[in-house]
């Protein structure tokens with residue numbers, strides 16, 4: 001079998017392919033033939049060593065993948081050969097709140113999915129929605145679950161709420177689809193005019209170009225009769241935080257998904273510009289990390305019931321995995337960048 005490994009950091013050329021023998025499952029292990037994986041911005045951060053959790057040198061990269069169960073250990077009860085599965089991003093997080101003892105992540109401190117076969121613990125796996133292709137299912141573990149947890153894990157949104165999404169990255173696109181499904185009004189920001197129509201088709205009620213309009217919070221307030229957003233998925237981090245605080249409603253919530261600027265990691269944010277607004281408007285800022293396995297299962301039921309289809313931008317073959325990284329780094333995609341691992345999908 002072939003796997004890619006992070007042999008050197010800070011360069012996409014440091015992702016090297018190697019040959020191995022196929023591993024055999026221990027009592028609680030499940031052997032999965034990976035069919036497709038999908039890339040997220042975090043996979044670039046891990047490669048560039050700007051991610052908060054350090055990657056193990058030589059680790060198999062990428063958290064998100066889908067595949068077919070080939071063999072199971074003697075003690076495995078939830079899966080059987082032939083089942084279609086995804087692994088949870090936080091392999092040890094079953095339910096409840098995240099804690100320091102369950103921070104291990106696939107494709108970072110644990111081997112990930114850019115491989116032909118993965119050996120995973122049964123507790124870390126979920127069944128995938130039946131209507132999805134391998135490529136579509138591979139997009140769920142990080143981007144979709146992050147959006148789902150942000151919308152359901154803290155201040156749960158309800159019909160009539162206004163949800164604000166920032167940029168048209170993987171997390172934001174799922175947030176648009178889920179928030180629309182939940183009956184919310186969705187206001188979406190993008191820096192690219194040509195994406196606006198497609199964001200509307202996905203469920204955005206209003207699209208604002210945040211490159212052309214630096215003070216976009218005023219437009220959010222105007223669109224909401226001055227009330228502001230009920231929930232902001234802050235995927236821009238320090239790049240956009242000042243404006244998102246202005247755009248958030250009184251007593252409402254910002255789900256903070258990154259501690260740095262997504263596009264400009266060195267971007268500072270002036271605390272004196274946001275603290276008084278946070279305080280006066282009684283806004284809660286809540287960090288959030290992807291999600292637990294039980295949240296993943298709940299999300300998959302909703303995806304199944306509402307026949308949600310993930311948006312895929314481009315699929316690269318396994319042999320061109322590095323090209324997928326180069327493509328994602330350009331930031332021009334709308335939808336997920338996927339790598340197909342098997343020709344049998």
Ligand SMILES: NC(=O)c1ccc[n+]([C@@H]2O[C@H](COP(=O)([O-])OP(=O)(O)OC[C@H]3O[C@@H](n4cnc5c(N)ncnc54)[C@H](OP(=O)(O)O)[C@@H]3O)[C@@H](O)[C@H]2O)c1
Pocket residue numbers: 040041042142143146166167168169170171172189190191192195235236237256257258261262263288289290291329330331332333
């Ligand atoms: N806390 C968590 O659990 C969690 C989980 C997943 C991701 N995140 C974080 O959420 C953020 C978004 O992640 P993602 O995977 O959704 O990102 P992504 O797919 O790479 O999307 C980033 C978006 O930023 C916008 N952008 C504007 N200028 C850009 C440029 N020069 N280069 C690249 N992108 C540019 C683009 O949208 P437009 O073209 O529409 O402007 C792009 O689609 C990241 O900071 C990531 O670390 C956090």
